[in-house]
Amino acid sequence: MTDESHLETSGPPPSVGQRPLALLRRHWAMNVIGIAGVLALCYYGEAVLAVMLISVLLAFVLAPIVDLLSRLHLPRGLAAFVAIGLLLATITGIIYFSYNQALVFLQDLPKYTTTLREEVLRFRQQAESLEALAPESEKGVVHVRPARDWTDILTRGFGSASALVFAGSFIPFLTYFMLTWQQHVRSATVMLFSMENRNTAYVTLGLISAMIRSFMVGNLVIGLVIGTVSTLVFAAIHVPFFYFVGFVSGFLSLVPYMGVLLALVPPIFVGLGHLHVQGFLVICVTVLGLHVIALNLLYPKFLGNRLQLNPLAVTMALLLWGGLWGAMGLLLAIPLTAAMKIVFDHVESLKPYGAWLGE
16 A cells, blocks of 8 residues: 555656756756856956956966076076066156157147148038938927947946056066965865866866967067067158157057957058059058968967967857956957856866867
């Protein structure tokens, strides 16, 4: 009687296909909630996370210098201090030189006034001609649109100048302590995992370190190579401020996908009224050719297979991080996504996501 009553009240057992389906639905629901939580944390914690990530990138760039000074029997703390001092001196020199060149350019700006006014007048006439084609019912109607410039999107989250300076003041100190406590931080991070996962965590951290170092140093070297060649070509065709515009164009060319268009803006703008059609054609061919060479020759040489991201993943990463953090997100999108892929590749449950991001 007991067995029969138990069978009657318990009901038929669930089919084999029902339980995996329920688990799959719960699994995807938890994933969606987790992803939403991470994105919310990134969105509201932008200032703190961006400062920490910039400090990490700078620490990886300066680590070879600190290691070299340490091999010369210099204490690691002093070596890190010297490396950061060299970095700050370099940044100060670049800002000073850029500021002086900007002042010189502003002084020479009246030379471009006639050409610029003609271009603006031509575009205004075209806009008025298009407006004249509007339907009669819409003429005389005032359309109110919110004034939102594209710079508002790129500078979203930066806040006021004082907040930016306050956040940026932490970067040298964070970079210094990351350099001096590098081994301790890495070993302590590995110890956070269980015994069976520590070897995987150690390998993953090593791969992320190598990827970030290759990415930063590779982009710096490629930018210098492209900037040097651009400067020489612009000097040959007498582009004004070629010694400044060449390097600006070279580093703008490193921006994924949009770099070739951004790199054309500085030389074409300063060349208005000074260059003929042949000069602008040389600028276009030079920028496009250097961009193609960088993508097909320099990037594989200096970055190798460190990134292993497919173009769709890179584009979506730029869109996502640019939407979250603006211009800062565009700068950090590729190293962040590449680091995520390395983590995915070494976690069994996340390997499908790593395969989706990969080539």
